[in-house]
Amino acid sequence: MDEDVLSTPGHLISLAARGFARLSESRLKPLGFGVGHLPVLVALKNGNASTQRDLARFAKVEQPPMAQMLARMERDGLIQRTPDPVDGRSSHVVLTEYAQARMPEATAALFQGNREALNGFTSAETEQLVTLLTRLIANLDQIASVSPP
Template sequence: MDEDVLSTPGHLISLAARGFARLSETRLKPLGFGVGQLPVLVALQDGKASTQRDLARFARVEQPPMAQMLARMERDGLIERTRDPADGRSSRIVLAKAARDGMPEAIAALFQGNEEALAGFTDAEAAQLVGLLKRLIDNLDQIANAESASSDC
């Protein structure tokens, strides 16, 4: 079988992801944000996470890189840490005023970029693409979890 490895879903999705990351970074940088910070910013804005552990889980990254990112975000004035009243060893993380104020413009820039990237797609095609990508991510998560569980044995 003579398949073109450059036409596989994995490769094409990787190219699309890199393209989206470049586009998003270009538009977010002038606003003081980085594309890698998005999951943290959204989780904090929506109240879905407030500890480093929760944020790492939400963003699907390991604790050490999350700690480094949070340290940079704190240095850049995007987040603030306070002692957790229930657990003195832990910190609660909240968006700083600068981040809260800049989020609406950042989100608008991201939505505009997505709209431009989907030029020529119908609303139904765009919705189908999102649905398919969510299913693909779920499949990949299941595979990773199964492989992680089998390597722990």
């Protein structure tokens, strides 16, 4: 029974995710970034979000952990917050020049890590893996949205 549990997709995906997180963290840390920063960095760079609420939604995390992360990112000089002129309780979040300057190198390091991790996979296999994982994540999101907390 134990062997069956350890070979389930959920367990194997969890192992792969932890492996990717370790790899990414080791490559991002020298650049001043952490793996947890990625959704925030991408959302701000691409203009997908500009408030804490939007960033929490984009990253699929609750507001308190997002507030803590933004505080650390601000302390580390990666983001800057300015008061929202319309809603004084809210603030706009932007990447600093420091973070923007390091984003291309961070992105290149992440893509290189993905290429190395997928060594031996054909382009078709990589594309299929991405398609399957995207579907899996959509299924999990659907289950989470209908399941009671």
